[in-house]
Structures are given as C-alpha cells and as structure tokens.
Amino acid sequence: MQEPVLKVDGLSVAFRNSLAILDDVSLEVHRGQTLGIVGESGCGKSMTALAIMRLMPSAALTVSGGAIRLNGENLLDLDDEAMRAIRGSRAAMIFQDPMTSLNPLFTVGNQVGESIQKNRQIGRAEARRITADLLKAVGLPDPERHLDYYPHQLSGGKRQRVMIAMAIAGHPDVLIADEPTTALDVTVQAQIFQVLRDMQAASGTAIVLITHDMGAISEMADRVAVMYAGRVVEEGPADAILAAPSHPYTRGLVSCIPRVSDAAFDGWPELPVIPGTVPDLDQRGEGCHFAPRCPLADDRCAKRRPPVLHDGERRCACWYGMAGGQPHGRI
Amino acid sequence: MAGSETPMPPAPPKVEVRDLRVEFPLRRRSFLDRPAVVHAVDGVSFVIRRNTVFGIVGESGSGKTTTALAIMRLQAATGGRILLDGADITDLTGDALRAVRRRMQIIFQDPYSSLNPRRRVGAAVREPLDLMGIGTPAEREETVARLFARVGLSPAQRSLFPHQFSGGQRQRIGIARALASQPEVVVCDEPVSALDVAVQAQILNLMREIRYDFGLTYIFVSHNLGVVQRVCDEIAVMYLGRIVERADRNALFARPQHPYTRALLAAVPGRQDTGPRAELPGTLAGDPPSPVDLPPGCRFASRCPHAMPRCRSDEPALQEAAAAHFVACHLVNP
Secondary structure (H helix, E strand, O other): OOOOOEEEEEEEEEEOOOEEEEEEEEEEEOOOOEEEEEOOOOOOHHHHHHHHOOOOOOOOEEEEEEEEEEOOEEHHHOOHHHHHHHEOOOEEEEOOOHHHHOOOOOOHHHHHHHHHHHHOOOOHHHHHHHHHHHHHHOOOOOHHHHOOOOHHHOOHHHHHHHHHHHHHOOOOOEEEEEOOOOOOOHHHHHHHHHHHHHHHHHHOOEEEEEOOOHHHHHHHOOEEEEEEOOEEEEEEEHHHHHHOOOOHHHHHHHHHOOOOOOOOOOOOOOOOOOOOOOOOHHHOOOOOOOHHHOOOOOHHHHHOOOOEEEEOOEEEEOOOOOEOOEOOOOO | OOOOOOOOOOOOEEEEEEEEEEEEEOOOOOOOOOOOEEEEEEEEEEEEEOOOEEEEEOOOOOOHHHHHHHHOOOOOOOEEEEEEOOEEOOOOOHHHHHHHHHHEEEEOOOOOOOOOOOOOHHHHHHHHHHHHOOOOHHHHHHHHHHHHHHOOOOHHHHHOOHHHOOHHHHHHHHHHHHHHOOOOEEEEEOOOOOOOHHHHHHHHHHHHHHHHHHOOEEEEEEOOHHHHHHHOOEEEEEEOOEEEEEEEHHHHHHOOOOHHHHHHHHHOOOOOOOOOOOOOOOOOOOOOOOOOOOOOOOOOHHHOOOOOHHHHOOOOOOEEEEOOEEEOOOOOOO
C-alpha cells in the first residue's frame, strides 16, 4: 500500500507541560480517502486538527511528543515561515462557522483571490477568473455575480461553499473539515457533502472529517477514529465499526444517537444512554479514561492503561479485547 | 395511545390551531416602497390530542418555532384561532392570559441563554411559582427541591449559579422550571440540539419520564428527524410558513408523499438501515426563496424536481391523501 498522505504518529499535546490533552494519538489518511474523527466535546477531536495545522489556540499548549508527517515530512520540524507556506497550500482547514472565518469587509472574490495569489505568481484578473471557476466547482450558481458579494449577503450554505473554495484553491493534499455542516440545515448539509465528495473525486485530496454525527461518518468516511478524553480508543474501516463497534464507548456512541430508521415505532421508547460526561483534564487517571462510564469496567480498567489490540484493519484500546467486533473475556 | 397502529378512540383535542397566521412587517427603506411583510406562519391548522407528542419539523425559516410561540401566546398571531381544551385563547388578555400561560410552558434550545447568569438556579425555578403566587414561600421552596430531585439534580444544587452546571444539567434546570407551574402543554423547542451527543439521549429519556408522570402534551419542534421519529406521535412538516404534510409518524417516515418531505428524509446522512455511503438520492438544490416575496403557487416549486406549470400558479391546499395523512401537493392530490 502506498504511503499515507498524512500520518500522525504518537502525538501528545500537554497543557502547562503536565496535563495531557492529546495522549499518544496515531492516525493516518490516504490519498482520495476520508478519515472521520468522532467523539463527544472535550475528547480532543478539534485539538487534533489544530495540532496538525500547528494552530495551537494557546501558548500553554505544547506538543510533548510524536510526529505529524505530511507526505513523509514532519511538520513539527518546520519553522513558522515554512509552516505558513504549507497552510493553505498542502494542508487546508475549514471550520464549523464560516462567518467567523470569512472577513466581513472583503468581497468573496477578494478573499478567495487573495488566497490564490498568496501561493501563485498571478495577477488579479487571473486570480478572479480562477476564483470564479472554484466557486463554480463548489456549486455556487452564477459564480461571476457571487464574486462581488460580501459574506453577510450569503446564506450559511453558500458561505461554507466559499470556505471550501478557498480551502481547495491551493490544491491541498489534505483538507481538515471541523464540523463543516453542523450549523447547516440537513438539505444544505447534503449539498456540502456532495461538494466535498466531488472535489475529492476530482483532485484526490485526503479529507479528515471531524464530527459528532455518526450519520455523517457512515455517509462520508472510509475509516473512522473514535476519540475519548484525548486518546484514540478505536479505529478502523467506518462500515465495519458502525456495524459492529468493539469499544464500549463506540458502542454507546453508536446506539445513543437516534438515526432515521425503517422501523415502526410505538409511543416514546427509552433510548440507550452513556451515563455521565467526559472527565475534565485533571480528573483523568492512569487507567482507561472511559472506565467510570463503562458498563464492563473493573478494577484493572480503572488502574491500568488498556492495551491497543489489533484485529485485521481494526484496532481497539480496551482490556476486554475484541473478537468479531464484540468484546469477549479477558485476554 | 396515539401513534400505535391499533385503532383506539382518539384522545380529546388539547390544542387546536385554525388557519394561524403570523406576519412581521418589514421596515420600509423609503415611504414610496410598498410595505413588505414576512409571512412567517401563513395559514396553519392542526389538532393536538391530549397526552400525545406533536412534532413540527422543517428547516430554518420554515416557521416551526414561530408557530409554537404563537400557540403559547408568546408571539402575537395576526390571524386565525388558537384553542386550548376547546376554549378560544387567541384574544385573552390580563389575568385570563396569565392563567392560560401557567398551563403552557416552554423548554428552550439553549438553557444557558434562558437562565439569568447572576441568579441562583433555585430562584430561577421558583420564579414561576412566585409570579403566580402558588403556595407559601416554604411550600414553594419545597416544590423546587422536589423538582430538582425529579430532574436528576441534587436539591442542594439550588444555591448554585448557571455557569456552575454543564449543558445537560442546565437543560435539566430548564425542564424543572418549565414543570414548576404544573403545565398541561409543554413546547420543546429544539430541546437537545445544543447538547453533546451522549447527553441528548439522557435528556430525552428524562423528558419521556416526566411526560408520562405529569400527563403532559408536548409540542416538539426540531430539525432532528432521527429524534422526531422516536418521540412524536404525529408530525407536521413545514416549509416557508405552511404545512406541506401532516401524518402519523410511522406513515410519514414509511410513506412520505410531499416531494419536500421526501427530499428532507433523503438528505439525512447515514440512515440506520441503509448501506453505508449510499448515493445521495435527489439532493435538493438551492436555498428556499425569501419569505418576503413569495412566488405565486406552491412555495416549494422552485426547488421541486416534479414541478408542473400549475404548481407555479395555484397554491396547493393541504388535503387528505390517505387516511389521516394530509399533503399539500398537486402531484399527490390532482
């Protein structure tokens, strides 16, 4: 198999050099493929994305170990200037709320054009032409007219299309999408997913899709990584994991989110739940972070870090092993 | 129980809405302009039976929240009638209106913005009791403590402030406050949309329990179709201020008839039972038109894959297309 475009290898990020926000996170995504990252808030999904882009939101956060390899090159070795050159060209990111990422004072044509000119030696007219092509590629009707619009004149779906246009302007090898459709209506979400897929089919861009929506994962992702309290607890092919999750956390996550079903319902059925909440940074012990909420947990789970078990293309960090996607007795 | 397939005598109507309209005038840019009006809710009618859950679904701007607020008399209706237990409450004022409001409460999407950050949460839950003068101060305090325990909080937490709670706990406080005045109807406006995924199911289970315990009738406003499918007995689908389809939830999900409902269901990613990465069938193009200058005919015609010439001239009426299944579409009701 060819080398992954992006390979995150044992990445750890610490808060004030002591508390681990990310703890030995390993992920990879190949050309033309989509990796989904799921988990509740506070599990480290967005932190992983920001760490990859080297956009730490605070100076108190530092990378304490590991490597981030983009086409083999460790981004952690680069100086700020080299990293700036990579952002927007070889690695790009889109966020949940496009309004806060777009400058309200500049037109769409100006902003997207600027990001093109930053990476290529071309004039403004040429940049404007390329921008129009990009807007067309992301499905904005009448792209010429939209060039002269300001962000506030666009609907949420159109703003997100502009963000995608800006992100793919530099033909990135990897595109990180952090909850790109959470703020959008479901029919618009479907349009954005279609745009991302079309873009990926045309350019082979690897996508990292961060979401809390299992439906979005099953729709979009080839592989999925489930994160809990800063660690990857399960990872593997999305279909296989959604059909038969191994880790108790994944199983809880898959079952507690009601998805549209073909079944008929009567009354208001009780929903399966994961009790409790994600532990705060300073409440995470030595053992499995999920142990306090886990129906299977015992003394060992609380005290000792679970081993990472491999089964074919899947891996799972749990003391209760994995067999055919179902945990069995102790190993 | 409504929603089951076995025929049972239907529960009596709790809430009736007849041809409800809510219009917002827009400010004119110049005195020469024609006064523009947003038709947020434009002729909506339905009956909600006692102890059932009535779902209103639709995308932003469909008028689903405005409809619910108008029923509660928190938003002035510009036309139509609202009946509670058969009594017309549309024009009530003063004490009579206050008495009716006590019987209808609301759970908001974001409990943080609906709680005063400087007020202890116990006082926030007690407030409806204070305002309505229910019981002695000691009795009210006891009621609040009981409500806290009922929604899964410790009565001792009454003396804390909103920021000391997680999102899920704040929604529990919002539910306790809604229950304080012993309402009969509770509007749930996107009650779990702002919550973390694992907390959503916890809150929905709590809402389920109190619904049965307190004998509530719910009006459940949501865009989350997976949730709506599980909790609602009957569902109305709104598009640009009108109901385009209304049916029992199982009929709606199994046999959606209006092209908009079909598109909405098709757009939901990763249905539980279909295979992964299924091709998106008939992704709906474009955004809804502006509710200010609505085109004549069917409001959905501009995005509808089946639109006929008639759809652009005649507005379709909501008609019974199958037993208790109402659809506003020329294609379905020729």
